[in-house]
Amino acid sequence: MGYGLDLFPASPGLSPTELRAIREGQEAEIDVSAGEDRARYTRPPSADQLRLAQCIRDRFPALKVSHSSENHVELSESRLSVQIYIFQRAAGISLHPGGYSTAKYIESLQLAWGSLEILQREGGFATYDTQIDRFLDLATDFETVLACYGGQKAVKLNRAEREKLEQSHAWQLAKALETHTAMPYSANATYAVGDVVRHPTLGAGIVRALAPKRATILFEVGTKILVCGA
Numbered sequence: 001m002g003y004g005l006d007l008f009p010a011s012p013g014l015s016p017t018e019l020r021a022i023r024e025g026q027e028a029e030i031d032v033s034a035g036e037d038r039a040r041y042t043r044p045p046s047a048d049q050l051r052l053a054q055c056i057r058d059r060f061p062a063l064k065v066s067h068s069s070e071n072h073v074e075l076s077e078s079r080l081s082v083q084i085y086i087f088q089r090a091a092g093i094s095l096h097p098g099g100y101s102t103a104k105y106i107e108s109l110q111l112a113w114g115s116l117e118i119l120q121r122e123g124g125f126a127t128y129d130t131q132i133d134r135f136l137d138l139a140t141d142f143e144t145v146l147a148c149y150g151g152q153k154a155v156k157l158n159r160a161e162r163e164k165l166e167q168s169h170a171w172q173l174a175k176a177l178e179t180h181t182a183m184p185y186s187a188n189a190t191y192a193v194g195d196v197v198r199h200p201t202l203g204a205g206i207v208r209a210l211a212p213k214r215a216t217i218l219f220e221v222g223t224k225i226l227v228c229g230a
Contacts, residue, residue, distance in 0.1 A: 003149050005112065005136075007091040007125035019135050023128050043070040048123075049086050055122050056084060056115050063111075080108040084115055091119050095149065105150030106158050113142055170206050170218050178204035190229040191215050199226075 008023050045053075045068050053073045057063050060077070063084070067074035075084040081096040093112045097105055117138055119125050127136045131148050147155050174182075177196045183189070185199040195207045197217060205219040215228040 003095040003097070004130045005093040005095075005116065006128045006130060007093075007116070007119050007123070008128065009089055009124050010126035011124075016135065019126055019128075040071040041069050044068070045070055045073050045086075046088060049073045049088065052086050052091070052119060052123050055118050059114055059118065060111055077108075077111060080104060080111060082108050082111055084112075086119075086123075091123065091125060097150070100150075102150060102154045102157050105154045106146065106161070109142070109146055109149055113138065113145075167218060167223075170208065171220060174204045174206035174218065177206075185217075185226070186229075187227040188229050 006023070008019075010019055049070075050073065053065065053075060056075060057065075062079070063075040063077050063082075065073065066076040066083075070088065073086040075086075076082070083094045083096075085092045085094075093115060095108050095112055097108065100108070116127050116136075120127060120138065127138065128134070129136050129141075129145060129148075132144065136145065143155050143158065146158060174196050178198060182196045182198045182204055185197045185205075191197065191207045191210065193207055193210060196204060197207065198204050199217075199219065202217075202219040202221060202224065205217040205224070207215050208218050208223065209216040210228075213227060213229075214225050216223060216225050
């Protein structure tokens with residue numbers, strides 16, 4: 001069973017009703033033009049189609065051009081079974097997970113999501129999810145789509161991987177900033193979230209959370225809860 005995401009040209013700030021009207025009109029236009037002019041399958045793609053395809057391939061080099069014409073440019077990633085279609089005035093992404101592992105559900109949707117971001121930014125599109133029947137907000141809807149696409153197991157794994165990545169990034173930030181803003185750790189000092197400290201035995205760390213008289217600090221050895229000022 002596949003998963004489909006459709007993109008249509010839309011100006012920022014349109015209401016759901018306006019977006020739906022654009023989608024319905026664009027779908028009808030695509031159906032009519034495809035039936036009337038089969039020669040479009042052999043004519044070369046437009047400069048804008050090629051530009052969008054190249055923007056996506058610059059970010060995801062594993063994508064290959066499997067078809068190229070005025071009708072559409074198709075990009076495919078065979079390992080993840082992801083296809084991206086770029087039409088003259090629309091686009092679409094199809095995912096076909098088959099018997100994928102949970103990790104591959106996440107990986108394939110991450111590839112699709114990154115491509116959606118490029119198509120929306122560079123092509124002026126809005127993304128419609130045909131499964132949950134609404135337009136998407138790419139800033140907030142990843143887990144909603146992942147739950148529908150890969151299930152709650154994929155959502156839980158994605159959250160765990162994201163938390164691990166965030167901890168790694170926090171540590172890298174602490175290492176990068178220790179020579180510039182690191183302050184000596186003191187049980188009497190007052191800290192703010194994001195402060196970089198240097199502990200005499202634990203080394204550099206970054207303050208992740210605060211509670212009365214306590215600071216949660218991420219060090220290379222892991223997270224520690226240390227005494228701090230009020």
